[in-house]
Amino acid sequence: MLQIDCPWCGPRDETEFSYGGEAHIVRPSDPDATSDEAWADYLFMRTNPRGRHAEQWCHAHGCRRWFNVVRDTVSYRIEAVYRIGGQGPGGSHDPA
Amino acid sequence: MSESPRRESPLAGVGSQPVVGDAATVRLAERPFRGQLNLRGDVASPTFVDAVTGVLGGPLPVQPNTVADHGEVRIFWLGPDEWLIITPEGAGSDLKTVLQKALEGIHFALSDVSSGQTTLVVSGPDAGSLLSKSCTLDLHPRAFAPGQCAQTLLAGSTVLLSRLDRAHGPEFELVVRRSFADYLWRCLADGAEEYQPA
Numbered sequence: 001m002l003q004i005d006c007p008w009c010g011p012r013d014e015t016e017f018s019y020g021g022e023a024h025i026v027r028p029s030d031p032d033a034t035s036d037e038a039w040a041d042y043l044f045m046r047t048n049p050r051g052r053h054a055e056q057w058c059h060a061h062g063c064r065r066w067f068n069v070v071r072d073t074v075s076y077r078i079e080a081v082y083r084i085g086g087q088g089p090g091g092s093h094d095p096a
Numbered sequence: 097m098s099e100s101p102r103r104e105s106p107l108a109g110v111g112s113q114p115v116v117g118d119a120a121t122v123r124l125a126e127r128p129f130r131g132q133l134n135l136r137g138d139v140a141s142p143t144f145v146d147a148v149t150g151v152l153g154g155p156l157p158v159q160p161n162t163v164a165d166h167g168e169v170r171i172f173w174l175g176p177d178e179w180l181i182i183t184p185e186g187a188g189s190d191l192k193t194v195l196q197k198a199l200e201g202i203h204f205a206l207s208d209v210s211s212g213q214t215t216l217v218v219s220g221p222d223a224g225s226l227l228s229k230s231c232t233l234d235l236h237p238r239a240f241a242p243g244q245c246a247q248t249l250l251a252g253s254t255v256l257l258s259r260l261d262r263a264h265g266p267e268f269e270l271v272v273r274r275s276f277a278d279y280l281w282r283c284l285a286d287g288a289e290e291y292q293p294a
Contacts, residue, residue, distance in 0.1 A: 008160045013232045016249055061254045062247045063175040
């Protein structure tokens with residue numbers, strides 16, 4: 001079981017959280033002008049890295065806030081936790 | 097034949113039966129029918145903060161997972177922009193009206209959730225051990241002191257847990273969804289059996 005450090009509530013068990021997939025995905029600003037290929041890429045295509053992965057989690061049974069986590073998909077080690085809008089390691093962040 | 101409306105605790109049926117006797121080191125009880133208001137707003141807005149503070153007689157708890165007591169009103173931190181206000185029985189709707197009036201023109205949300213939730217009380221010297229059977233939080237007073245609260249899972253159901261120590265020993269309040277109350281009560285009663293002297 002993972003222990004996730006909620007940016008609001010502190011360390012809690014994984015069972016209190018729900019997973020929200022890859023973080024920092026930017027919605028095309030003008031969907032009408034976006035090609036089908038680019039739209040499908042935005043909707044469906046996700047990176048599947050071996051190693052560091054920026055992802056979204058929600059503290060579903062706690063404060064019910066979404067936040068970002070950088071987790072190693074091999075070791076499951078959580079490298080960083082930061083709020084939505086916050087700055088992650090390596091300058092990763094949510095779209096403005 | 098029409099009957100006049102009546103309220104019923106979600107624990108009507110189970111809650112009235114004494115599960116553990118007076119000699120037990122854990123006691124279960126319900127505090128039903130208290131007024132419960134869910135308030136959302138922006139603490140960065142001074143007009144919101146001033147209006148709420150004026151009505152409640154003190155500030156909202158802004159530290160995560162803390163409780164503020166203002167007279168008979170308890171306010172729980174639920175999130176960075178969300179609080180649960182618990183009032184004595186019958187005072188909820190009046191407070192809602194006053195708050196709504198004070199917050200007029202300000203961006204906020206206020207909902208009466210009184211009938212959706214109830215409060216279970218677990219008290220006695222072994223209250224912490226009973227809860228620890230089905231809760232992963234550290235409930236030692238060093239880690240979870242009076243004045244703190246936590247939304248967490250207890251035996252699989254979402255609860256808002258807080259500690260209110262009394263002269264006679266530890267006491268925990270569990271705010272639970274109405275539909276989970278019966279299950280949780282039975283679960284706790286089952287777990288409490290071992291604390292009953294033979």
